[in-house]
Amino acid sequence: MIALGMTLGLTPTTVHSQSSPLQDETSYSHRIAQGRYFLEDGLLNQALREFEQASSMKEGRQDPLLHTLLARTHFRLGDVAASVAAAKTAERGSEGEPDPQLAELLEFLLTRFGKVTVIGGGTDGYLPETAAPLLDPELKRIFLGSLERMAAPATAGTTSMYLPVGNYRVGGHILEVVAGTTTRMDLRSSVGRAAAGVYGERRQDSTSGARLATTPVAxxxxxxxxxxxxxxxxxxxxxxxxxxxxxxxxxxxxxxxxxxxxxxxxxxxxxxxxxxxxxxxxxxxxxxxxxxxxxxxxxxxxxxxxxxxxxxxxxxxxxxxxxxxxxxxxxxxxxxxxxxxxxxxxxxxxxxxxxxxxxxxxxxxxxxxxxxxxxxxxxxxxxxxxxxxxxxxxxxxxx
CATH class of the missing domain: 2.40.160.20 (Porin)
Structure with a gap:
């Protein structure tokens, strides 16, 4: 009786832990619908969480609809690199011609932004300035968000990001960000033992050994x-x-x-x-x-x-x-x-x-x-x- 009772008691639990394909499909569709609701309501982090969980499911690995929604969410959050990656995944998963909205989004990302390898300048490094005003509010929003990422953790590491195409002034030096290519943007004010500025400056070393101060030289x-x-x-x-x-x-x-x-x-x-x-x-x-x-x-x-x-x-x-x-x-x-x-x-x-x-x-x-x-x-x-x-x-x- 004890053995039978144990068997009967375990059987329902074992059956309940195994999800059917119908349940998986329902859960996947629910996450897509929930994420869309959050996205339309401006709750971007919640939308991203739903879409990412859906993408971890079997149905979502190559679903062009899901990855298009992911691309839109990443872009609104200011992460152009993740948006480009999601849009390319959606394009690969499309059968035949991609959805017009996806094609428009992908063209916008690949023609209005360029990949930039940023070498951080630490606490006394430069920050880039646009050589001409950004009139498009979306481009301006992305640039200001990227600027915060460059300035927030004042480190000297290297990171990769996307910036709007155009000319940027870094310490008086002009760099051009071009779509389809990778631009190297060095924010360091000086480098090397000679303290020669990477963009034409010299650093004056005080005898006390205090932190070097950057002074532009004509x-x-x-x-x-x-x-x-x-x-x-x-x-x-x-x-x-x-x-x-x-x-x-x-x-x-x-x-x-x-x-x-x-x-x-x-x-x-x-x-x-x-x-x-x-x-x-x-x-x-x-x-x-x-x-x-x-x-x-x-x-x-x-x-x-x-x-x-x-x-x-x-x-x-x-x-x-x-x-x-x-x-x-x-x-x-x-x-x-x-x-x-x-x-x-x-x-x-x-x-x-x-x-x-x-x-x-x-x-x-x-x-x-x-x-x-x-x-x-x-x-x-x-x-x-x-x-x-x-x-x-x-x-x-x-x-």
């Missing part, structure tokens, strides 16, 4: 340009040429450009009489200018500047009319607007000293006042204005 370069210009002077047009040799420096995390240049121009100083222009002469001078650094793309750097030029003009005396007693010395000065477009030929490795040679084109708009010096006659002391435009080509050499 990136300087040599700029050489030459070209021609046309100008209007005393009711008459003319032309000339100029050679410019300049020292440039990018400061304020390479957002502001300073320029100090020496110039040598060949041009007419003034008209002697209405029908007889003075011969051309040499005009050595100096130019100082400042302006913002604009990066339309990782390979182009546009630098518009405003400055002031000053120089000394002296016409070629051999070309002056016989018996000429007028001025032959001139003070020439005035404002100048210029823009230089630099074509980057390669990304600079800031961990080691290298010299890059990059082509540039330049355009200038200038206004000059020419004042005769040492003139005896009152009529010869009158200043006159010159304005013109010029185009120049050259090279920029920098480290």
């Amino acid at each position: 990136r300087s370069s040599l700029l050489v340009r030459m070209g021609g210009h046309g100008f209007y002077q005393q009711t008459n047009g003319s032309g000339g040429g100029r050679v410019l040799v300049a020292w440039t420096a990018a400061v304020a995390r390479e957002r502001i450009s300073l320029l100090a240049a020496g110039t040598l121009s060949l041009q007419r100083m003034e008209r002697i009489v209405a029908s007889d222009p003075a011969p051309g002469g040499l005009l050595p001078g100096a130019l100082v200018a400042v302006g913002p650094v604009v990066r339309p793309s990782p390979r182009l750097v546009l630098t518009p500047r405003i400055g002031w030029s000053i120089g000394y003009g002296h016409p070629l005396e051999s070309g002056l009319p016989e018996g000429y007693r007028g001025p032959i010395h001139y003070l020439v000065h005035g404002p100048e607007l210029e823009a230089t477009l630099r074509f980057r030929v390669q990304e600079v490795d800031d961990a080691r000293e290298t010299v890059s040679v990059e082509p540039v084109v330049g355009a200038r708009l200038f206004f000059q006042e020419s004042t005769p010096l040492g003139s005896i006659l009152e009529a010869d002391r009158k200043s006159h204005l010159t304005f013109g435009v010029g185009f120049e080509f050259g090279l920029q050499l920098g480290s």
Whole structure:
């Protein structure tokens, strides 16, 4: 009787612990329905929990509907990497053409985001900034969420994530995130024993052994340009040429450009009489200018500047009319607007000293006042204005 009672007592329990295929299907469908309810109600973590439990069941391993719902949930939670993985699983599990909503979601993920390998910078590292504002609220939400992930655990480890495609500024350096490729984004402010910044900084070590403080260093370069210009002077047009040799420096995390240049121009100083222009002469001078650094793309750097030029003009005396007693010395000065477009030929490795040679084109708009010096006659002391435009080509050499 005891043995029979034990057998009878165990039998119902044993049968109850074994689920039938109908029960599994009902449980799976229930989790899908429950997860959908949570997803539509904005309870994303609860929805994710239901969908993940459903995906662990046999029916959910390749179910395109379930993995599409998982992709949507991960994206709303800000995890683009998990969303891409779920969407690809849903695509593999689809028979024939995938569902239009799945195809649209997958295209959006793969064309609007790029994979990024982020090297953390620790407590004194950089955080990326978008080079242009993100107007799409979804892209902005994902970027801000990724930014929190980079900043929250201040570690120096490596992680992988997806960011909206576009240009990012890291310590003044421009990186482009491209769809379909993996971009390396190093947030460290310095690396190595020499403390050379990965994006152009140097770290100053204090003798007390305290934590190193990062200080940006200006990136300087040599700029050489030459070209021609046309100008209007005393009711008459003319032309000339100029050679410019300049020292440039990018400061304020390479957002502001300073320029100090020496110039040598060949041009007419003034008209002697209405029908007889003075011969051309040499005009050595100096130019100082400042302006913002604009990066339309990782390979182009546009630098518009405003400055002031000053120089000394002296016409070629051999070309002056016989018996000429007028001025032959001139003070020439005035404002100048210029823009230089630099074509980057390669990304600079800031961990080691290298010299890059990059082509540039330049355009200038200038206004000059020419004042005769040492003139005896009152009529010869009158200043006159010159304005013109010029185009120049050259090279920029920098480290």
